[in-house]
Amino acid sequence: xxxxxxxxxxxxxxxxxxxxxxxxxxxxxxxxxxxxxxxxxxxxxxxxxxxxxxxxxxxxxxxxxxxxxxxxxxxxxxxxxxxxxxxxxxxxxxxxxxxxxxxxxxxxxxxxxxxxxxxxxxxxxxxxxxxxxxxxxxxxxxxxxxxxxxxxxxxxxxxxxxxxxxxxxxxxxxxxxxxxxxxxxxxxxxxxxxxxxxxxxxxxxxxxxxxxxxxxxxxxxxxxxxxxxxxxxxxxxxxxxxxxxxxxxxxxxxxxxxxxxxxxxxxxxxxxxxxxxxxxxxxxxxxxxxxxxxxxxxxxxxxxxxxxxxxxxxxxxxxxx
Amino acid sequence: xxxxxxxxxxxxxxxxxxxxxxxxxxxxxxxxxxxxxxxxxxxxxxxxxxxxxxxxxxxxxxxxxxxxxxxxxxxxxxxxxxxxxxxxxxxxxxxxxxxxxxxxxxxxxxxxxxxxxxxxxxxx
Numbered sequence: 001x002x003x004x005x006x007x008x009x010x011x012x013x014x015x016x017x018x019x020x021x022x023x024x025x026x027x028x029x030x031x032x033x034x035x036x037x038x039x040x041x042x043x044x045x046x047x048x049x050x051x052x053x054x055x056x057x058x059x060x061x062x063x064x065x066x067x068x069x070x071x072x073x074x075x076x077x078x079x080x081x082x083x084x085x086x087x088x089x090x091x092x093x094x095x096x097x098x099x100x101x102x103x104x105x106x107x108x109x110x111x112x113x114x115x116x117x118x119x120x121x122x123x124x125x126x127x128x129x130x131x132x133x134x135x136x137x138x139x140x141x142x143x144x145x146x147x148x149x150x151x152x153x154x155x156x157x158x159x160x161x162x163x164x165x166x167x168x169x170x171x172x173x174x175x176x177x178x179x180x181x182x183x184x185x186x187x188x189x190x191x192x193x194x195x196x197x198x199x200x201x202x203x204x205x206x207x208x209x210x211x212x213x214x215x216x217x218x219x220x221x222x223x224x225x226x227x228x229x230x231x232x233x234x235x236x237x238x239x240x241x242x243x244x245x246x247x248x249x250x251x252x253x254x255x256x257x258x259x260x261x262x263x264x265x266x267x268x269x270x271x272x273x274x275x276x277x278x279x280x281x282x283x284x285x286x287x288x289x290x291x292x293x294x295x296x297x298x299x300x301x302x303x304x305x306x307x308x309x310x311x312x313x314x315x316x317x318x319x320x321x
Numbered sequence: 322x323x324x325x326x327x328x329x330x331x332x333x334x335x336x337x338x339x340x341x342x343x344x345x346x347x348x349x350x351x352x353x354x355x356x357x358x359x360x361x362x363x364x365x366x367x368x369x370x371x372x373x374x375x376x377x378x379x380x381x382x383x384x385x386x387x388x389x390x391x392x393x394x395x396x397x398x399x400x401x402x403x404x405x406x407x408x409x410x411x412x413x414x415x416x417x418x419x420x421x422x423x424x425x426x427x428x429x430x431x432x433x434x435x436x437x438x439x440x441x442x443x444x445x
Contacts, residue, residue: 074392074412110394110409137432141394141409184400184429184437226370227435284369287392 060169063091063098063128064214064302066251067271069138070119071109076274076287076295080109081118083299086320087272088126090301097128098303099168104251104269105136105179105216107152111143116151130155135162136216136252137179145180160193165201171306172205174198176215178230188217188230188252195232199239207242210306210313214249220259220266223279228253237264247313249302253285256300256317267315270300296320364388365438367395367410367430372438379420380445386417395436400427 068084077083091098108115123131133152135145149162156164156175165174176198178188190198202211213219219236221229230236240246246264254276259266274287275298282288290298300319307314361383366373368390379385387397389410397416398406403426407416420442430436 072392076392110411138394141396141432182431182434184398184427184434186434225435227433284371284391286370 059308060171060306061096061098062100062102062168062304064102064104064249064251064269064304065091065272066104066269066302067106067136067254067273068103068119069106069109069271069273070122071112071115072273072287074287076289077299080273081122083296083320084119084272085122085125086296087299087301088122090318090320092125092127094303099128100130100132101126101128102173102175102214102249103131103133104214104249105134106138106251106271106273107133107136107148109138111139111141111147113147116147120151132156132166132173132175132214134175134215135177135179137182140180145177159197160191163194163197169306170308171210171212172202174201174211174213176213176219176236178215178217178219178233183231186231187221187224187227188215188233190215190230190232190236195235195239198236202239202243205243208244210245210247211240211243212247212249212304212313213240216250217252218250218257218266218268219248220261222253222257222268226279226285228279228285240264245312247304247315249304253279254288255298256302258315265312265315267302269302270298270317270319272299272301272320275299362386366390367436370395370430370433370436372436375437376439376441378441378443380443381420381423382445383420384417385420385440386415388415389413394432395430396432397428398431400429400437406431 065087069080070084072080091101107119132155135148139145139148145161149158153162153164156166158164161177161180163175163177165172167173176190176194178190181191182189215230217230218228219230219233223229244263248264248266250266250268251271253268254271254274255268255278256270257268275290276285277288297319300317303316303318305314361380363377363379363383363385365377365385365387367387370391370393372387377385387407387410389395389412392412394409394411396407396409404418409432410416420440423442423444426440426442428438428440
C-alpha cells in the first residue's frame with residue numbers, strides 16, 4: 001500500500017498562497033514535468049494506471065533519481081545495486097524517454113572507488129545518457145568530494161566544491177552542494193562562496209524564467225532534530241523570490257515530501273536503496289527495515305515535466321513495484 | 322595541544338605515558354583488540370545517531386574508543402581540530418584515541434553534525 005501526492009498547480013501556480021505540506025510514500029520513481037513553469041510529479045505507477053502515457057504537449061521531461069547508496073548491504077536492503085538497476089529499467093521502459101536524469105546524491109554508501117565503479121557500470125544500462133549530479137554526504141566522506149568531482153562534473157562547469165547551472169528548453173537549472181564543511185550541531189550548509197555565486201548566477205535572468213534547483217539535503221527545514229534542513233537556504237531562496245516558478249528537488253530523506261510556499265515548490269524524492277522513517281517516528285533517521293515484499297513499494301523515481309506557458313512543472317513520483 | 326601518532330599505537334602509548342601525558346592526545350586507529358571493559362579504557366557507543374555517553378570523563382593517558390553500532394557511517398571530529406578526525410566508521414568499526422592534556426574537548430560527526438559529544442580529561 002502506498003499513498004502519493006498529486007498537485008495541480010496549473011490554475012494558481014503564480015499566486016498560490018499559504019502553505020501546503022503533505023507527505024507521501026510512493027515507490028521508486030518520480031516523474032517531473034515542467035508545465036508552464038511549474039513542476040508536476042507523477043509516480044510511474046500513476047502513469048502506468050493512466051494508460052502508460054505521459055502528459056502530452058510537454059516541452060521538457062526529466063527524471064530525478066536519488067540515494068542509490070551503492071555499497072550498502074544491511075538488512076534494510078541487501079542488494080541496492082539490483083534495486084538501482086530496476087529503477088533504470090523503469091526509465092528505459094518509459095514510452096517517452098526523459099531528456100536527462102538528475103541524481104540528487106548519495107550515489108554510494110562509503111565514497112569508495114569500487115562503489116562509484118559499480119554505480120557507473122550499472123548506469124551504462126540506462127538509455128538516457130545525460131545525467132547531472134550533486135553530491136550527498138555519503139559521496140564526500142573522506143576526501144572532501146575530490147573523487148566525486150573527478151567523476152561526475154565532466155559535463156558541467158563545476159564551481160567551488162562542485163556547484164553549477166545550465167539551461168534546457170528555457171528552464172534554468174541550478175545544482176547546489178550542501179553536504180560539505182558542516183558545522184557541529186548544525187544542518188546542511190551552502191556557504192558564503194556558493195551563495196555569492198548563486199546571487200550572481202540568477203541576476204541576469206528574467207523573472208519569468210522557470211527555475212529548478214536541486215541539492216542533496218532539503219533546502220527547507222523538514223525536521224531539524226534529524227538534521228533535515230539547510231542552515232543558510234533562506235538566503236538562497238531569497239535570491240529566487242522574484243521568479244514566477246521555482247522548483248526545488250532534494251533527496252537525503254528517502255521519502256516523498258512536498259511543500260508549496262508562494263511560487264516555490266519543494267519536493268523530496270524516494271531512494272532507490274532503502275526507505276527512511278517519517279520525521280520523528282523512529283529513534284533515528286537510519287535505514288528503515290520493512291518486510292521484503294514491501295521494500296520496492298518504498299523505493300522510487302521522480303519524473304518532472306514542463307510545458308512552456310504554464311505556470312507549474314508537473315512532478316510525479318513512482319515506486320519500483 | 323595534540324600529537325597524532327597514527328597506527329603506531331605502542332610508541333604512542335609509551336610516548337604519551339612516559340613524559341608527555343599531560344600534553345598529548347595520541348591517536349591509534351584499528352585497535353580492534355582493545356576491550357572496553359579493561360581498566361582505563363573507555364568506550365563511547367554510537368547508536369541511533371547519538372554518542373553514548375554524551376559526556377565522558379577520563380584521566381590523562383586513558384584510552385577512548387568509539388564503536389559504531391548504526392547501519393550508517395559516522396565520524397568523530399574535534400570541533401576545535403584538537404585531534405585528527407577519524408575516517409568514516411562503517412557498522413561495528415572502531416576509532417581509538419588516548420587522552421592527553423586535561424581539559425574539555427567537544428567533537429561531532431561531520432556526516433551528521435547534529436551528533437555532538439564531549440570528553441572531559443582530568444589529571445591522572
